[in-house]
Amino acid sequence: MNKEKRIEIFSRLKAENPHPETELEYSNPFELLIAVLLSAQATDVSVNKATRKLYPVANTPETIRALGEEGLKQYIKTIGLFNSKAKNVIRLCEILLEQHGGEVPQTREALEALPGVGRKTANVVLNTAFGQPTIAVDTHIFRVSNRTKIAPGKNVDEVEQRLMRVVPKEFQLDAHHWLILHGRYVCVARKPKCGACIIEDLCEFKQKTSD
Template identity: 70%
Template sequence: MRKEYIAPFFATLRAANPLPTTELEFTTPFELLTAVLLSAQATDVGVNKATRRLFPVANTPQAILDLGLAKLEDYIKTIGLFRTKAANLMKTCAILVEQHGGRVPRTREALEALPGVGRKTANVVLNVAFGEETLAVDTHIFRVANRTGLAPGKDVLEVEQKLMKRVPKEFMADAHHWLILHGRYVCVARTPRCWECAVIQYCDYQPKTPPPAASS
């Protein structure tokens, strides 16, 4: 993507969605951390269904610990890899209580030290809960960055580093959400919906996908 196209690319996405946010449901930084931890290889819809049951019962680190592993597993058993995620969440809650006064830390190093929390999860929490200018590169952002030519890279870290350099500062706080939503609903994996794309004129992808033939 040509450098002069980047600002209008994001300006167009912003005009269509001025206040983007995560589709995970949460009310506190801990609820967000929990939801993101549970979301690996799972849909936001599936995570929200589980946390709508879990959070009214236990939505703090101590409450999760008091709930116990078996009951936690029961609440999240509809989510893929729920046993591993439950174990990691219990360990994370113990660390939050013992080392952070039950609060979610605000540094990348402390977040990444939590079981089940990698760079992507830390970036989401820093961005969404604390307003940091971070970019959590998931499969959607990785695809959009490469396909459009915005920030091509062979792995998620390379794409993240290029995005941090190429995204104009005025768009940085919300770029994560715009790119995820664009990848989730328009620039989809198998057949990108180019005929619905508002930023098609800035995109390097060729050939553009034609609209599906009208049914007779």
């Protein structure tokens, strides 16, 4: 795919949704960090249902640590892998308090040193909470990047590196959200909704649907 096509693709995505946002509910960087950690192999909907009950009770490293693992599990037990996530969240809160003054660090290295936080989670927090032009490649972004040929790659790291190279700078801050929302609602896994797609004529996917 050439540069002109990519510029037009992101121009259209921006025109349709000028200020895209995550569907996870949060009010500060710490709430976002916890929500993203909980969302691994779970839906944003399930995480939001849990955090709507958790955050009014505990939404700081101090208050969540005070719940303890068993207390936290009562709020997140409807989310997949809640046992390991509870353990990671409690330890993460301890590290934030011990090493970062209770604040969420703003560097990739410090974020990835936290329990349960990998590159994808760090990218989401850096981008959404701190306005850094990172792209967290999940299953939706991996699929859209390969299917459209915007940034094909064999694995998430390849796709991330290629996206960071080829997405025009003026679109890099919001590219993560545009691509994930496009993959979640239009360029879906089983049968993409090509007929309802605003970039269908630019997409290089060969098996387009008529819907």
